[in-house]
Amino acid sequence: MAATRVIASAGNAVSGILLCKGQSRAAPQSLNLCFRNGRLLNQRRRLFTCNAIHIPQVQIKEAGQPESFDYRVFFVDNSGKKISPWHxxxxxxxxGVFNFIVEIPKESSTKMEVATDEVYTPIKQDTKKGNLRYYPYNINWNYGLLPQTWEDPSLANAEVEGAFGDNDPVDVVEIGESQGKIGQVLKVKPLAALAMIDEGELDWKIVAISLDDPRGPLVNDVDDVEKHFPGTLTAIRDWxxxxxxxxxxPANRFGLGNKPANKDYALKVITETNEAWAKLVKRSIPSGELSLV
Incomplete structure (x- = not known):
């Protein structure tokens, strides 16, 4: 049996108390805090479409050997219980700040992803036709997902050629100078959105920057990226x-005129996909093979 070991803390503690619109099924993690009508509520329930919730410090544990079929990166809370990085x-x-989970560190080529069909949705190496997947060349930015988002495959986007969602969380391309680690949780602000169409499916790429990046305060929208990171948006699209x-x-295509949309549009995408995720975990939409644990 492969050894399991703690390898890193998943970034800074992600915590806070914000306003919530709703709540749903019981969750195995520790007590959440939420205000409703100005009153603090204590509840052991997952909170949906919240502006924030409180969760404990998160750690990651790896099981198996890297670059193998059984390699997994699990997330655990401070009591040692597994939790889902997606849910x-x-x-x-x-x-306007969001949690971003690094799946693929910049300047690496191993194609890691959250296993959306496995319990607790750990990060694993993607496979295809019985082989482990690698990019043909390094990706030049930290790449991963926005938790609690979902691109609904039953929903056609009228603004992007009627393309249907790709059944995954929303992807993030983080352009900061530091290389992240697999499973690291970074606080980021969105700057732009690219509407990639991959074999007919809509696969959003949110361009964002870590709040810890030295140039983070200088960039707040799509035009700032071109000013302070010249050529980066074109390089991301071409990659x-x-x-x-x-x-x-064949090459992938891009909607929205083959151009990156601005920050407001990126926030719209995040809101819509967060709402789709909330419907998914509330069982308002069939989950198919997706794990909701």
Missing amino acids: DIPLHLGD FRDYKIPDGK
Whole structure:
């Protein structure tokens, strides 16, 4: 049996108390705090469409050997209980700041992803046709997901050629200078959105920057990215357009005029996909093979 060991803390503690709109099924993690009508409520329930919730310090544990079929990176709370990085890490931190979970550190090529069909949705290496997957070249930015978001495959987006969601959490391309670690939780602010169409499916790429990055205070919208990170938006679009070509597949396409949308549009995408996730975990939408634990 593969050894299991704690390898890192998943970034800074993600905590806070914000206003919530609703709540749903019981969750295994520790007590959440939430205000309703000005009163503090104590409850052991997962909170949906919240601007924030309180969760304990998160750690990650790896099981198995890296670059193997059984390798997994699990998330645990401070009591040692497993939690889902997709479902149990809060999305919102308030003031336009969000939690971002690193799946693939910048300047690496191993294609890691949250296993949306496995209990507790650990991070694993993607596979295809019985082989472990690697990008044909390094990705130049930290890449991962926004927790508590979901691109609904039953929903056609009229603004992006009627493309349906890809059945995954929303992807983030974090452009800061530091290399993240697998499973690290970073506080980021969105700057732009790219509407990638991958084999007919809509696969949003939210361009964001860590609050800890030295240039973070200088960039607040899409135009700031071009000013302080010249050429980066074009490089991101071209990288995701072309990365499947070496495998004999056609280039990906982009909606919205092949241009990055601004911060407001990115926030709209995040809101809509957070609402779709809330419907999913409330069982308002069939989950199919997705794990809701």
